[in-house]
Amino acid sequence: MKLHRDNPNAQNRIRGYGSGEIRINEVSYHQSLIVAPQALELDGIPSDVAQLKSRHLERLLAHAPEIILLGTGSRLIFPPRELLFEPQSRGVGIEVMDTGAACRTFNVLLAEDRVVVALLMLEAGG
Structure with missing residues (x-):
């Protein structure tokens, strides 16, 4: 798993989003990713809800968030309910949206x- 860490005093801000691209601070990414205030994860992130597994949610929970955002691509697609139970059972809110x-x-x-912390999916091929 590749982690990219910003300056510890800086925060990741999403500066733009479009078809096949997410810009965080001044860098454009063309793949699905996990973003937290001071961390980015780029490897092994699903590009659609069908690929989403409990191990991905565990990676989100490792950031000790209050709330998880699950961006499902260009359309809102709810994952199976049982995938959402683990964060909720730990008192972590989870919101699903495009x-x-x-x-x-x-x-x-x-x-x-x-x-x-957010898992932001970009469909393969943008």
Whole structure:
């Protein structure tokens, strides 16, 4: 698993989202990713809900968030309910939305000093 860490005093902010691209700070990414205020994970992230497994949610929980955002691509697609039980059983809120909405919500929660982590899916081929 490749982790990229920003300056410990800096925070990742989502600066843009479009078809096949997410821009965090000044870097554009063309793949699904996990973003937390001070961490990025790029390897082994599903590009659609059908690939989502409990191990991906465990990676999100490892960031000790208050809330998890699950951006499911260009359309809102709910994962199987049983995948959502683990975060909820640990008292962590989980919200499912399309990736654009998840990007906007991440920034709002970040501005409120909430401990948020997002898995943002980009469909393969953009």
